[in-house]
Amino acid sequence: MGEEDRNNSSKRLLVVGLIWLVATVLAVIAVAAIQWHPFAASREAEITDDAFDLLLLFAAPVFTFVLVVGGYTLVRDRDRGTGADGAPIRTNRLFIGTWVVITTALSVLIVITPGFTGLDELRAEPEPDLIIDVRAERWNWAYTYAESGVETQGTLMLPIDRRILFRISSTDVIHSFWIPAFRIKKDAVPGQITTTMVTAEVLGSFDNQDEMRVQCAELCGVGHARMFTGVTVVEQAEFDAWLAAAGG
């Protein structure tokens, strides 16, 4: 490689590096500006949405790196009909080494946070204030409030700011208990009781928010798409009154 080539190539690297920086900053701004998440109404939703946002932040430089390096060379290094061959560069220790170290480090980082940390947060506070047994059957949801023995179908009534444990079962095939606004989901498997916990933090109901629904999220036959009911979150006092009226 001649002196001129070397200058040339360090200039290229500088330019690409700058474009990458700018692109990354722009990408991060764009990422922050976009509203990615729908209506959120639980403690779990914050953890999940934060994890997603953090991943976006990690993804931005990786994405822009590939696009900028690739894009730059695609524009600059077109063959202009000379029919010549490119420079026979078979390897470059610095580039390969950096790549391997950075992608490995980034992967490990992603595993730790938001991976493990997010999971630990979700699993914190394991003591429930309220237990609800959820029974899925084609194509219906039934809820039993464990302490009072009240069984209901239709809208799922929940008190705000209480730790709620769902014990989920199925009588026929696999269904999945999903409340989009809460970002919780757990399959209802016949022959098994699965659990998931949530703390609702926002008042609301299906009437004004589509995400406030229990949606079946595992294909279970013809009625799958329609296997949903509303969710309503109310103050504790209102909830107690409702429960009493329902026969508790």
Add this chain to the structure above:
Amino acid sequence: MAATEVLPMEHATPRLKINRIGLWLFFLSETMLFAGVLTTRFSLLGTEVHEEVSQTIGLVITAILLASSYTAFRAEHAAHHGDQAEMVKYLSLTLLLGFVFVAGVAYEWIEAFDAFPPSTEFGTVFFTMTGIHAFHVLTGLIFLGLLWNNARRGRYADNAWPVEAGVKYWHFVDVVWVFFYPALYLI
């Protein structure tokens, strides 16, 4: 230009070696199937065994199958040494033992149908495992039968590979049983 001094292409690797590699890869693939079946068995049942499985039949058919591996080995040995008569003799013996094994399994099935039908946990595992294995034994018997038929006519005088392949397959099916037998009868 470099000097072109090459062997004809077919001889880059001898045909026999190519065939052997293929056979072993086939065993590797099949091993995954049997490993999957075994894992399934432990996942469903833990280490439980039904007390009504007939220990006598189990032991007898296992012994028979192992014996047939020995006779198969002798047949292959004879094939490699060009001893046609020996080969035919031992192939017949292997076939005979193989049929006795299948008959044993069939008898066991008839008994098992009342003791633990397929609609029970152990029945599901028992019938599936013995069934998959017996299917392989049957295909093995078909191949051994063809070998026997051809060996009688002296067709393997100058090429022992088909015999070797059939016998290796038979050994493989036997080895599988060595893992299945304790999983079904002992553990």
Add this chain to the structure above:
Amino acid sequence: MTIVRGAIGGVAGYILGAALLMSIRAAAGSRAWEVESVTAGAWLFALTGWLLGVGVWRYWARPWFGKKEQVYTTTGWRRYFDFDTDHKVIGIQYLVSFLALFFMAGLFAMVMRYELMGVGEDVLDADQYNSLMSLHGTMMVFVAVAATVGAFGNYVVPIMIGADDMAYPKLNALSFWLVPPVLVALTASFFSGGYDTGWTGYAPLSVQSDVGGLFFNLAFFTLGLSSIVGALNIIVTVVTMRAQGMTWFRLPIFVWSIFITSILSLIFTQFIGLAMLMVVLDRTAGTIFFDPASGGEPLLYQHVFWFYSHPAVYIMILPAFGITLEIVSHFTRKPLFAYKWAVGGLLGIMGMSSVVWAHHMFTSGMAEALRKPFLASTEMISIPTGFIFLSALGTLWMGKIRYTVPMLFALGVLFNFLIGGITGVFLADVPVDIQLQDTYFVVAHFHYVILGGGIFGLFAAIYYWFPKMTGRMMNDRLGKLHFWWMMIGFNATFLPMFSLGLQGMNRRIADYTPDLADANRAVSMGGFFLGTSFVVFLYNFLKSWARGPVAPSNPWGARTLEWQIPSPPPHENFEVPPVVLADPYGYGEPDSIHADLGVTQSESIEEGVEA
């Protein structure tokens, strides 16, 4: 005639098997005829009959009975309908069959998108939608698993390594002739009411579905047989049939990718066979693998299924990686950058693909303790995958890039797979996946990797090797039109799906909440735009095959062996066995010669470069 004989054999086999089973059933005291139980058992007999009929008997099995082997004698176009053992014929048989399947499945997608244009059930009811969706997914997965390996693994790999054919030519023909029964089973499924389980066929739903579900099981099972046989053949071929001097690290990267794909197929395909078998037994033999009431375990199905189907997603993508790197090197006129790292990446993906399967089951109710290890292993698979990008970027850098149609598609693979791969990293993160599992975010993710990666790779390969396979050139302008049309249509269709998923639209539904209507209409429009792009392709493909300009032996000036022989190659591929002297990527290195093909052929090299 072959097909007629096969059909007769198949029907005869079915009748024989059915008679046998019915008599056993009658003897055991059950009702003799029961469509599912009888068909499940008779299928094996029908398959055997079909295979014997199409040629196994005539061309293969006769020596077992002391008769003389009859080698095929057909010539011309008829060879493509025969039990032909030439790997080049088989490659084209695979290509055409799976392209047809691809278009069929694509048409199903068009109907689905039409239904999803508006809220409510318009043209399809929920049941029909589920069936169509399941068939679309299943057929596309079959295409993705088998098309590239079958077509190009067969056609070009033996030539690239300097062999005259595969290690087992007859076994090769057998693996192709197992494909038509797959198509028959899919058709039978369609006409017997389909099945409503999706391509994943989760038990216990799949145990209860209509007869169509049984045919789904049989189709998948049969395709599995074909894959295993084909994979074994490719592995042995690459191990034993390499030309003199073709050492492991002189192999073209495409050969590596197909080789490693085949190892994955050979090892893991058994598990899909097992999963299907257990469902069939539960359906027909009264076993209780997945019936919790009698002690079965529904989750067992998912473990066995994904133990195959996760490695299978790498079976779908690795050949596309191979094609991409191959093309990028030849059209930047630069050696493949960091060759050994690229090979290491492929090997690393192979090694890790067996330990990540439960990332499909984070919300399934499996033991919670399994989440962390599977989260970690899944995220780690980004590292070897990254090496492919490392190699591609390094090769592009300072190249002399030629924007041919194959090159455009290869670049498309890189762009689309980047998005698909990164969104995979999101899904592997358990807190995020809890929300996104079973939403259109997942649908978008896998269309980006399979369609954006795998199928774009398939089209790159078609445009790249078309001149070699047919001896004719494809129209360049139409090719470029197709690329841009498809690329824009693809992104317009599937990018909005990420947002749909985030907004809470779940998969496998014919109807959705009204707030999602606008986005869905946009997606459908994109989908139709994407679908029509294939009209351009088909026109170009068919017309060029029939009447395109005659292709020189090396229209791209590429260095791998297949371009050093005439287009299309003669029956024996090489007049003299080639001797390989260096790897095929010596662009810009004045003294580098990939191979010596003997006097006559090295003349044709020079001709080709000038042409």
